Amino acid sequence: MDNMYDWNTLSTLAGASALAFLIVSYTKRWANTWWPKVLGTDLYVVLVSLIILIATTLVTNWPPTVAKIILALFNAFLVAATAGKMSDKSIKESHKDGELHE
Numbered sequence: 150m151d152n153m154y155d156w157n158t159l160s161t162l163a164g165a166s167a168l169a170f171l172i173v174s175y176t177k178r179w180a181n182t183w184w185p186k187v188l189g190t191d192l193y194v195v196l197v198s199l200i201i202l203i204a205t206t207l208v209t210n211w212p213p214t215v216a217k218i219i220l221a222l223f224n225a226f227l228v229a230a231t232a233g234k235m236s237d238k239s240i241k242e243s244h245k246d247g248e249l250h251e
Contacts, residue, residue: 160205166231171200173232192231198228
């Protein structure tokens with residue numbers, strides 16, 4: 150399975166961001182029914198990213214420590230920002246007359 154996710158891939162910025170982007174894309178309608186609107190989608194992506202990073206930390210860096218969990222929290226913001234940029238490029242970028250516009 151060389152082309153599928155593994156724990157080491159998920160522990161990279163690219164792997165975690167891509168998975169966070171996909172999870173949020175598939176669950177945002179459902180999350181809109183219970184996620185507080187005042188928190189916005191941005192913090193929902195941070196939560197999803199944190200869950201991904203804590204899971205990868207638990208699997209690849211056993212035993213867990215407070216420092217590793219805090220680092221996962223900080224990295225969750227970076228992963229969420231990268232996933233947000235993926236969303237901007239794939240969904241929100243405007244297309245006019247068959248040309249791509251940034």
